[in-house]
Amino acid sequence: MKITMTMEVSLHLQLVLFLSWILMVSLQPHCCISTSDVSLQLNDDVLGLIVFKSGLYDPSSSLASWNEDDNAPCSWNYVQCNPINNRVSHLSLEGLNLSGKISRGLEKLQSLQYLSLACNNFTGIISPNLSLIKSLRTLNLSRNGFSGRIPDGFISNIPSMAFIDFSENSISGPIPDTMFQNCASLRVFTLARNLLEGPVPSTLFTCKFLWDLNLSNNHLSGYPEFINGIWSLTRLRTLDLSHNEFSGFVPGGISAIHNLKELQLLGNHFSGTLPIDIGLCPHLSRLDFSDNSFTGALPDSLQRLTFVTFFGLSNNMFIGDFPQWIGNMSSLEYLDFSDNEFTGTLPVSLGDLKLLKYLSLADNKLTGEVPSTLIYCTVLSEVRLRGNKFNGSIPKGLFGFMLEEIDLSENDFTGKLPSEMGLLSSLRHLNLSSNNIRSTLPQDLGYFQSLSVLDLRKNAFYGSIPEDLCESNNLSILQLDSNSFTGSIPEEIGNCSSLYLLSLSHNNLNGSIPRDLSRLNKLKILNLEDNELSGQIPPDLGRLPTGGIFQNLDQSALQENLGICSPLLKGPCTMNVEKPLFLDPNVYNNPIGHSNSLPHRSSGLATFQHKRFRFLSVSAIVAMCGVVLIVIGVVVISLLNVSARRRLAVVENSFESTCSSSQKSGAPPMGKLVMLDSKSSKDWVHNAESLLSKATEIGKGVFGTVYKTSLGGEGGILAIKMVASNIIRYQEDFDKEVRILGQARHLNLMTLQGYYWTPEMQLLISDYASNGSLHSQLHERLASTAPLSWAKRFKIAVGTARGLAHLHHTFRPPIIHYNMKPSNILLDENYNPRISDFGLAKLLTKLDKHTISSRFQSALGYVAPELACQSVRINEKCDVYGYGVMILELITGKRPVEYGDDDVVILCDDVRVLLEQGNVLDCVDPYMCEYPEEEVLPVLKLGLVCTSQIPSSRPSMADVVQILQVIRTPVPQRMDMY
Structure with a gap:
């Protein structure tokens, strides 16, 4: 075997050497070959790409379609040809995990305009032979491991070059003086995140048509003369010099760059004041001068910049009162003035920044109260006011729904915590330390x-x-x-x-x-x-x-x-x-x-x-007392459980009995009916016997009994769930919880329309689904009813995934269903799935965590295995597991657990075994006569992935939606083009 392998390697090397020799010969002047010989030209392109490929390591065989026996490479993956001359014009190999060096071969592609090797593992120097491709307009070598210096005259040898991106490599040394000698066509130039050093050559300032210049995260240096030269590039739209070693004053003249949109100078050694004409660049949207040594007050011209969304000045030495005109910058989304010497009070105009998401004024010398107008910044997610001298109470309303981080530490705040703090479901970081809050x-x-x-x-x-x-x-x-x-x-x-x-x-x-x-x-x-x-x-x-x-x-x-x-x-x-x-x-x-x-x-x-101790010690006494207390506790809990069960029976009949007695006494029962869309409530009297009678009952579940009814003037047929327990004592708390669930509006969610409240009974009012539950369609179907087709089943799978994804990824914290199974998937008149009972687990846990946990254990086969450990908390992966079981049930028509005469069959295990044996399609529901195997098989596999025993191995519901979309409509391979 070793001899055979040696022979194969030898033959491969001989082939590479032979092709390389042909290439070198072919690179000589073609005195005898007509330039109109298209066949030979195509062979040149094939030859060049094969030689280039021979120097690469391709672990995923991404270039397997590159075959030297082909007459042309136009059908190869990642290759695109010009339809006029059939020459290679675009080569995009981004993110293919390729490694190796750029060898000879690519220079043979004399019609190549677009070349991208980005996001791979190429090493070595940037080949100077690339400058032999005179037609090249776009060159992207970013995110690789290239090292060494940039070849001299690289751009000047390619007069048509418009786009160069060498970012995120290990290129070192200075930028060559000759690099920009012929750069009339250059529009975008990026060298970010390398190891370059020294001054920027003055020849750069001859690139008069340059749009975007990014030299960030290097060790480049320079003085004001360099900045003066930059201001001469009047067509610049973005300029990023951040995280280098530039120093000195920043001179005026920036207003000459009329189209400038982004200016980033952070992380250098600039000093002095900001240019006074900076506000005369009307299109600026991003300004960042952080981490320098700027001093002085802010120029008043800044208030003209009404399109700025990002404004960073942190870690400098700016002085003066906080600008009262800040409200004029109405487009601001990010404002960071931290670690400076600003004084004075905050203006009420802060409330005019309606788009503001991030506000940091930490470590200044600001005083006074935080203006109450800040509550009008309704999309704020982070507020950092640490290390000032703010006083007074924390403004009521500051704790908005979107806030994720609040740092008010090291100030002089007093008073109590705002009552609306309980609404901050998205809050991740709260720091109120070192104040005088008494609460x-x-x-x-x-x-x-x-x-x-x-x-x-x-x-x-x-x-x-x-x-x-x-x-x-x-x-x-x-x-x-x-x-x-x-x-x-x-x-x-x-x-x-x-x-x-x-x-x-x-x-x-x-x-x-x-x-x-x-x-x-x-x-x-x-x-x-x-x-x-x-x-x-x-x-x-x-x-x-x-x-x-x-x-x-x-x-x-x-x-x-x-x-x-x-x-x-x-x-x-x-x-x-x-x-x-x-x-x-x-x-x-x-x-x-x-x-x-x-x-x-x-x-x-x-x-x-x-x-x-020899005698009876305190430990023994404590132990015996503990045993007695445990026994007493067990007895009390048992009695309470018996009482609770009796109370549930009474609750189920309370509405009827109360109504009957009230009618006899002439005083019918009255409660609050609240319809969420109308945002109003009213006293409501209804004949409970007709509303919640056995005749209108349509199902029972973990959370209570469901009835089909109409509320008269409130609109059509609705479903009313009588909740199984008196879960929350006060209507205000119940209203708060229900309104959170009422915000979950989606085509594939059962809309919560409202609720009815009395101290003895709570009803949840939602839409009615005319085709019942998925469980009834799969397992309780009448003989006269047609079985679900594959189209309907796939529709149900996709819709349910979208509904769960909406709950998991739209809300913070995510809404967890916890009881995901077919009986909670209802089908409307068009068989669109509507998920019901979502989020109700959180309501019931307010009353009895252990009871609700035991109830869910009755959902045999749908409960994620990790929930067997009581210390594990529910999360989105529990829903993914239940969804995976539902998919398998949907395709097989079988219940998740089935009992035979001698054994128990677990659906997940059964399907997994059949898949390993290569017979997985044998488990497809026989009532589903016709189905496309190319769709059913990957959906089955998706169900098995979702039911993985390891939670982290399960996909998110957003991933599930994307996978299902690809299964139904495969996306053709596309190539990005500049």
Whole structure:
């Protein structure tokens, strides 16, 4: 075999050498060949590309269609020919993971106008032979590994060159002086993110028709004379000199570049004031002077720039009052004046920046109150006012729906937290530290489903720490130090599975350290000092994994807690209990093998023991009390469950019984009917017997019974769901939750029209689907009803995916269905799927998390396997799993779990086995007589991918939608052209 392989390699080398020799011969003057010989010209192109290919490594065989036996390369992948002369005009090899060097061959393509090798792994120098292609207009070598210097005279040898992009390589040395000697055609020139150094040659200023110049992220240098030359390029639209070593003053004259749209000078050593005529460039949309040494006040001419969307001045030495004219820049989306010396107050005209998304004024010397007009910036996502001297209350209304990051730290804010904080479902970062805010924490912090950082240090917060603080599974930093919090540390903090830093020091917390902290596997920093904590350090904390907190825990983390005793603390321990439990100091020194020693832990974490006493110790008393309390708790919970079940039965009949008794007494029941579209409510009296009777019942589910009815003047046939539990006590809270769900409007979602409220009963009102559920169409179909065709099934698969994608990707935090199955996919008169019951799981968890979890477990076969672990929180991947099961059910017509005489058949496993055996089409629903295999097979495979046991291996619903679109309508391969 080795001999055979050697022979193959030898033959390949001989072929390459032979072709190279032919190429070199062919590059000589053709004194005997007519230039009109099209056949020979085409062979020249084939020969050049084959020689070029021979020097490449193509791991994905992307160039497999390049065959030296072909008469012309025009049908090859990534090649495009001029239809007039059939010569190669475009060669685009972007992102094919090719590697190697640019060898001889390409110069043979004498009609080539467009060449892109971007986003590959090419190395070596930029071949000077490319300048032999006189017809070349576009050359893109960006995002590779080219090194060395730019060849001399590169552009001057190609007079037609219009576009050059060498960005994101490792090209070094200076830019050649001769590079721009013949650049009349040059329009775009980019050398960004290389290793170039030295001054920019003055010949660049002869490129009078240059539009875009990007020299950013190099080590280039220069002085004001260079900038003067740049101002002479009057046709420039974008200029990016950022992150270089340019220095000196920036002279005036910029107004000569009348069409300039982007000017980026950030990250250099420029100094002095800004050019006073900068505001005379009327088309400017992006200005960034950050990270320099500019000084002085801002030129008043800047207020003329009404089209600027990005304005960055951070980390300079600008002085003077904050510009009162800032509201004139009405197109601003990004404003960063941080780390300067601005003084004065903020103008009310800030509220005129209706498009503003990012505002940073941190680390200045601004004073006064933040103007209330800021609430009119309704699309703000980040506000950073850290390190100023702002005072007064935090403006009401500042906490808008779109905010993702708020940093008001190190100011003099006072007052209480705004009540609308609970609306910030998209908030990721909240820092109010080092102020004088005196307030309790909102009890609805659990709504912050995206919250990652919460820093409230050094204020005057009081009261208890909310139990639902960790409803967000994303919280990684929680800092509540130096406040006046009281009460115990909530056990629910153990639900913060992403917590990295937990600091509760310098408060008035009491009680013991919760054992549930041991579930924080990512915790690295723990600060509990200076509280009133007592009792035992939970032994389970010592079981945190290697690298956990106890490898680095020192005395400062626990000191000044009078009731805790540990060898980590210096000095005597003052106890609040008679015989406290403590950390055994000898456990670290017991020799391995000693009869009383514990097993050695390689992780080096602290090991905990109970101290033994001859007589009945406090530990024994505590243990017995704990057992008694557990028994009492079990009994109480059991009684409550029995009472709850009885209450549910009463609720289901309460409307009828109340109505009957009310009619007898002459006072019919009255509740609030709220229709979301009308944004109004009214008192409503209705005959419950006709509304919620067995005759109008159309189904039951996890969340309650569904009825088909009409609300008279409120419009046509509707579906009314009587919710299975009294889930929320107050109508205001219920209204808030329902309105969030009511915002989910999509063709493939069942629209929530309104609700009916009384303290005893809640009804949800939605559209009615005339063709029932997908479950009934698949498994309860009447013999007289035609089975679903493939066209309808595919339509259902795509529509359901779009509906879920809308829930997952449009809302922040995403709306999770959690109970994704065919009975919750309803079909309208045109068999468009409409997903129902989305988001209701969040409502029911307000009442009873354990009950709702057990109810969902009844959805056998649809529940993602990771939910078997109670500590795992639901996310979008759980819905993807249920969707994947639905796809398999849709195609096979089988239930997700079927019971035979001797075994149980799991649909996912059954389809996967058939696929491995090559017989997967055997599982297709036999009632679906005709179907295209080229569509059914990839959809089946998609279902298996969605039901992967590993959540991270499942695609997002947005990806699923795109995959389904490609399956139905394959996209032809396209080539990008300049």
